[in-house]
Amino acid sequence: MKSRVFYVIAAALVVTAGCSSTPSESDDSEMSPVSCVSTTVIDGPVNIATTVAPITSIIANIAGGTDATINGIVPEGTNSHTFEPKPSDAATLEQADVIFINGLVLEEPTKELALANLKDGAVICELGSQILPESEYIYDFSFPREGGKPNPHLWTNPPMAKEYAAVARDLLSALNPNNAAIFAANYEAFAAKVDALDAAMTTATATIPQDQRKLLTYHDAYAYFAVHYGYTVIGAIQPSSFDEPTPKEIANLITQVRESGVTAVFGSEVFPSPVMEQIGAETGVRYVDVLRDDDLIGEPGDADHSWLGLMRFNYVTMVEALGGDASALKTLDVSDVVKDSATYPQ
Ligand SMILES: [Zn+2]
Secondary structure (H helix, E strand, O other): OHHHEEEOOHHHHOOOOOOOOOOOOOOOOOOOOEOOOOOEEEOOOOEEEEOOHHHHHHHHHHHOOOOOEEEEOOOOOOOOOOOOOOOOHHHHHHHOOEEEEOOOOOOHHHHHHHHHHOOOOOEEEEHHHHHOOHHHOOOOOOOOHHHOOOOOOHHHOHHHHHHHHHHHHHHHHHHOHHHHHHHHHHHHHHHHHHHHHHHHHHHHHHOOOHHHOEEEEOOOOOHHHHHHHOOEEEEEOOOOOOOOOOHHHHHHHHHHHHHHOOOEEEEEOOEOOHHHHHHHHHHOOEEEEEEOOOOOOOOOOOOOOOHHHHHHHHHHHHHHHOOOOOHHHHOOOOOOOOOOOOEOOO
């Protein structure tokens, strides 16, 4: 195992724009393992660990077609915000050459377990923290500033997901230069699909009456998406504690829904909410409870079981519920650019 790993001078090899998420307080003898820059080169198969399924899918699109192994940690359909890794996840993490996580304080327990078990030369790359400066983090009702956890859902916004893919390509290319041409080609193909999705969502959004481009969601997964496409997030219902809101908060939301004139409010499949049902019933507004932020569609191996498939599903759901025409989205090819060989715990 050790023999396939040797060390090189990192700075000479890695040419990655803006890649310094951890302006380190350490002296130059000890680099932080929390970094999207690799100091290691691997000739043989790369072992990759990831956290939530959408990130696993993005990484699978970039690393697919090589002999890399990709293992997700967070089971699909679980609450990733409160997820605690099992002791047995340490085995996956300690074998990894690179661990891709979202960052923005989403996966702290998994990051801690990874740090405690990290093998020599391996890195933990926080994709979201890498691409978004802290000054652009969004804090809101479900993710209040005083809680210290910004809204982490960058991956529901296609341009940001594309940046995740670019960071992964650059890191994997430095780590495993033998396969750099494959990573580059996969990225180009994936980026084209992300751009097509983005364009289709812009087209579909334009068909929604301007005064209906409003989102009231249970789980607050669309903050960055909303800025990009010009939706107003009129509220998110889930408190930062992940408990149900108080009766007073519910009463306020009912008033807010009535005043906003929205035709639909959105729940999340991962977080079934009787409160949302109540708000829908009391306001006469349609309650759409099928959005999902980190649980891919179908089962591993299904054609739509991908970040692309997940995003299209959510966007079609939103656009149609808000009175728009989703046909630009429905005709998209959302198949992965390469066969997905990642392991997705269920
Ligand atoms: Zn979430």
